[in-house]
Each structure stands twice: as structure tokens, then as C-alpha cells.
Amino acid sequence: MARNIGSHYTAHRVLGRGSAGTVWLGEGPEGPVAIKLLREDLAADPDLAERFAHERHALLGLEHPHIVGVRELLVPESQHGATGPAGANGEIALVMDLVRGPDLRTHLTRERRLAPAEAATIVAGVASGLAVAHxxxxxxxxxxxxxxxxxxxxxxxxxxxxxxxxxxxIDEPRHGGRSGVVGTPDYMAPEIVEGLPPRAAVDIYALVTVLYELLSGFTPFGGGHPGAVLRRQVTEQVAPLPGLPDELWELIQQCLAKAPASRLRAAELASRLRELHPALVGLPPLDLGDPAADEERRQASGDADYAGYAEHGDATAALATAAPTRAAVPLVRGAAPDSERVTHTRMRVPDADELAGGAHGTARAPRAPGQPRAGSARNTTAGARRRRRLAVTVAGAAVLAAVAGWLLFSGGDEGGGGDGRGPATEVTLVDEADVG
Incomplete structure (x- = not known):
């Protein structure tokens, strides 16, 4: 059923639902548009309406061939004096250009992996748009x-x-509340996990994570509980992709560096990818083997946040709707899961001890067909030290128990104590952390 949005726009049908709201196919004075209506609980927050109003000119001013243009921002009137065209019934709505086609998740789900040239073209275009925004x-x-x-x-x-x-x-701390980690764990830069303010380098890290996923079919540190994914982002190095040209792999490594200053800037990333493109033309998608494991990885780290702004009934939109989703897991004690936020997760910032604890459930390393799979996190140097400490502790306890037993059964006739039980023996429990 059609509904009016503000005084100039009409929403006709839902195109997709995302973590922040619902995207509608709409009609405006200049033709078809996409209208994103924020969730009711978000739109009801007067502080959020004020923030959107204050960012109005910045949001409307981003123009680039690789950025979806925002035509209008509709916000309700705020008691704090926020101004701007009012949405219908106090709604917050972004009126955007209508893009006729699927989102990249839908395309990747269908193709499984992209050829290096296609992946580089997509990421280079997005990087050029990011350069303008940054x-x-x-x-x-x-x-x-x-x-x-x-x-x-x-x-x-x-x-x-x-x-x-x-x-x-949407996710700025409100009402003096404690800040936390906000974002999609698979694409979250290490500095965000560590509680540092997000700067332009976090977008580079996320975009090259997307590039890695387009080439391999899975993200470099994804899989399992979101907390484990965040830990890997901080503690693990990206696993190489067999068969990838050296120049492209070096670029990926540089942009997935843990130190933000080591990464390329958006304009540099776009330029480098375009320089590499001629050498990538004709290369087939990577053959990494183990299709069943790759499918398991895709289901663990992939989701259809929304079906893109495809026409209703488009096969790509139907494919996205049918794709498996992963619900957000709250890591803040007492918080309830939010089924609408399927990928965009809020969680507390891990402390230094938690980040130093290593990864539980190491991300799967890609391998060529016939190549043995690398060991898990249990084979790391830190894990070997812990096992040696535990072995020493167990061996020490066994020796002490043997001595105590020998004294108990053989010391009665040899005296030393008036009760005939032999000399007293003190046994101290040893913590494995103190051994080694």
C-alpha cells in the first residue's frame, strides 16, 4: 500500500530491509527514487533527528559516480531546534537515487568467487568514491x-x-552512555576493536577485506562467534591466497596492516588497482579447493542485509532474500539480541588481557587443491609454552604424590615421628603460570 513520505514523495513497496531501517521504491517530483526509512525506535530519538539535521549538508553534498546520491533528508521537528523538511508522522527518511541492480552480497552469493579483474574494478570504483568522502x-x-x-x-x-x-x-554514544565497538565484525579494523576513534583508514581496511572476500569467497578473519572474529582482527595475520599475483597480494597485505598508518589512502588504492588491472584481465577465479568448507565459511560469515535496490521480483533480490542470515550476538551483559541488526553489532571494547589471549577458533586459511591445511591456533608458540607449563605442573604433582605415598607406606618402622607415620610432608599446589 502506498504511503506519503513528507510532502513530495510517495513510497510504493518495500525493496529490502537492513539493520537501520527499510528501503522503499518511491516516486518523487523527478521520477523514481529509493527511500530509506529508519526504524521507528531510532526515529523516535530526538537527539538522533538533531544529528541528522546537523549533517544534512554533508550528506547531500557527496556527489560521485561511485556513491549513491542522497537527494533529500527528511527529519521531524526537534525540541532542540533541529530543522529540515519534515518526514511523515515524525519519520527520518533518506531519499536517494534509485539503483537498478543487486547489492554486492547478492552478486557474490550467486558467483561464489569473482575473477581478479572484476573484483579489482569493483573495489577501485568504491575506493575512488571513498577518496571524495574522506x-x-x-x-x-x-x-x-x-x-x-x-x-x-x-x-x-x-x-x-x-x-x-x-x-x-545512529551509533554515536547518546545521553552520556558508555561507548562500545560498533560495526560488522568481519570488516572491523583492529583500531576500532581496541577502542580508538575511527578514521579514514578503517574504511580502507574494510574495503580490502571486501576485496579479499570477492577473491576467496570468505573474509580473512570471519567465522564463529563475533567476539572470536574481533580477537582475530587484532591478533592474527591475513592468510595468503594461493594463485594470486604477487603485486595484488602485496597490496592486500599493506591495506590489511594492523597499523592504520601503514595502509594506503583511498585515492592511492584506486590508482594502484587500476594500474594492476591489465595484468589481471583473463585470470580465472581462484581455485582454492574444498568447496564444502568454502560453503560452510560463506554461511558463517555471509548474510543478506538487504536485497539492494533491485526491482521487486528480480531474481537477484529473491536470491538475497533466501540467503542464510546471522543474527547479531550481544556481548554486553544483559543485552537482548536484536534480530533487525543482522550484521551491524554493538559490543563492549575488549580489555588488553582479552586481546592478548589469542584466537579461539582460528580463521580458516585458504589452500590450493591437494595442499595440507595449516595448523590451528593450538600450534602457536604461546600455545606450546602453555602446554609445557601444564606438563611440568602435572609431572611435579605426580612426583610429590609418589614420594608421599612411599613415605606413608614405608616410613612407619623407621621412626622419626611418635605416631609411626613418618616425617610430615608439605605439598604446595603450583599454578601453571608460575612454572617455566
Missing amino acids: AAGIVHRDVKPENILLDTSGEQPVALLTDFGVAKL
Whole structure:
């Protein structure tokens, strides 16, 4: 059923649902548009409406061939004096260009892996859009396949990044509350996990994580509980992809560096990928073997946040709707799971001891067909030291028990104590941390 949005727009039908709201196919004075309505609980927050109003010019001013343009921002009137075109019934709505095509998650789910040239073209386009946003002082903070749309209306698909600034505006600490880690764990830069403020480098880390996923079919540190994913982001190094050209692999390593200053800037990333493109043309998708394990990985780390702005009934949209989803897992004690936030997760910042504890459930390392799989985190140097300490503790306890038993059974006739039980023996429990 059609509904009015503000005084100039009409929403006709739902195109998809995401972590922050619902995307509608709409109609405006200049033709078809996509209208993103924020969730009711978000729109009811007067502080959020004020923040959107204050960011109005920045959101409307981002123009680039690889960025989904925002045509209008509708916010309710706020008691704090927020101004701007009012949404219908106090709603917050972003009126955007309509992109006719699927999102990148849908495309990757269908293709499983992309050829290096196609993956590089998509990421180079998005990087050029990020360069414009970063120059304007705007950090996306939630770059992932669900937020990259593919415009298929021309001869060649064009990748466009959407939802600029939405994660920042929605997830800023409110009412003096404690800040936490906010984002999608598989694409979250280590400095965010460690509680540092997100700057432009976090978008580079997330975008090259997307590139890695396009090439391999899974993210470098994904799989399992979100807390384990975050720990891997901080403690583990990215596993190489067999068969990838050296120049492209070096670029991926540089942009997935733990230190933000080591990563390329967005404009540099776009330029490097375009320079490498001629050498990538004709290369097939990587053959990493183990299809069943890859499918398991895809289901563990993949989800359909929303079906993109595809036409209703499009086969790609139906495919995204049918894809398996992963619900957000609350890591803040007492918090309830939010089924609407299927990928965008809020959790507390791990402390130094937790981050130093190593990964539980190491991310699966890709391998070529016939290549043996590398060992898990249990084979690390730290794990070997812990096992040696435990072995020494057990051996010491066994020796003490043997001595005590020998004294008990053989010391009665040899005196030393008036009760005939032999000399007293003191046994001290040894903590494995004190051994070694």
C-alpha cells in the first residue's frame, strides 16, 4: 500500500530491509527514487533527528559516480531546534537515487568467487568514491558487500557505495552512555576493536577485506562467534591466497596492516588497482579447493542485509532474500539480541588481557587443491609454552604424590615421628603460570 513520505514523495513497496531501517521504491517530483526509512525506535530519538539535521549538508553534498546520491533528508521537528523538511508522522527518511541492480552480497552469493579483474574494478570504483568522502571529512564506518550496490542499467555494472554516515549518526554514544565497538565484525579494523576513534583508514581496511572476500569467497578473519572474529582482527595475520599475483597480494597485505598508518589512502588504492588491472584481465577465479568448507565459511560469515535496490521480483533480490542470515550476538551483559541488526553489532571494547589471549577458533586459511591445511591456533608458540607449563605442573604433582605415598607406606618402622607415620610432608599446589 502506498504511503506519503513528507510532502513530495510517495513510497510504493518495500525493496529490502537492513539493520537501520527499510528501503522503499518511491516516486518523487523527478521520477523514481529509493527511500530509506529508519526504524521507528531510532526515529523516535530526538537527539538522533538533531544529528541528522546537523549533517544534512554533508550528506547531500557527496556527489560521485561511485556513491549513491542522497537527494533529500527528511527529519521531524526537534525540541532542540533541529530543522529540515519534515518526514511523515515524525519519520527520518533518506531519499536517494534509485539503483537498478543487486547489492554486492547478492552478486557474490550467486558467483561464489569473482575473477581478479572484476573484483579489482569493483573495489577501485568504491575506493575512488571513498577518496571524495574522506576529503570532505566523512568516514563511512560500515563498508561491506551489503552497502555496495551494482548498477546494471548500463553495458558494464557500476559499483556504488551507499549509507554514508548512517552508522556514525545512529551509533554515536547518546545521553552520556558508555561507548562500545560498533560495526560488522568481519570488516572491523583492529583500531576500532581496541577502542580508538575511527578514521579514514578503517574504511580502507574494510574495503580490502571486501576485496579479499570477492577473491576467496570468505573474509580473512570471519567465522564463529563475533567476539572470536574481533580477537582475530587484532591478533592474527591475513592468510595468503594461493594463485594470486604477487603485486595484488602485496597490496592486500599493506591495506590489511594492523597499523592504520601503514595502509594506503583511498585515492592511492584506486590508482594502484587500476594500474594492476591489465595484468589481471583473463585470470580465472581462484581455485582454492574444498568447496564444502568454502560453503560452510560463506554461511558463517555471509548474510543478506538487504536485497539492494533491485526491482521487486528480480531474481537477484529473491536470491538475497533466501540467503542464510546471522543474527547479531550481544556481548554486553544483559543485552537482548536484536534480530533487525543482522550484521551491524554493538559490543563492549575488549580489555588488553582479552586481546592478548589469542584466537579461539582460528580463521580458516585458504589452500590450493591437494595442499595440507595449516595448523590451528593450538600450534602457536604461546600455545606450546602453555602446554609445557601444564606438563611440568602435572609431572611435579605426580612426583610429590609418589614420594608421599612411599613415605606413608614405608616410613612407619623407621621412626622419626611418635605416631609411626613418618616425617610430615608439605605439598604446595603450583599454578601453571608460575612454572617455566
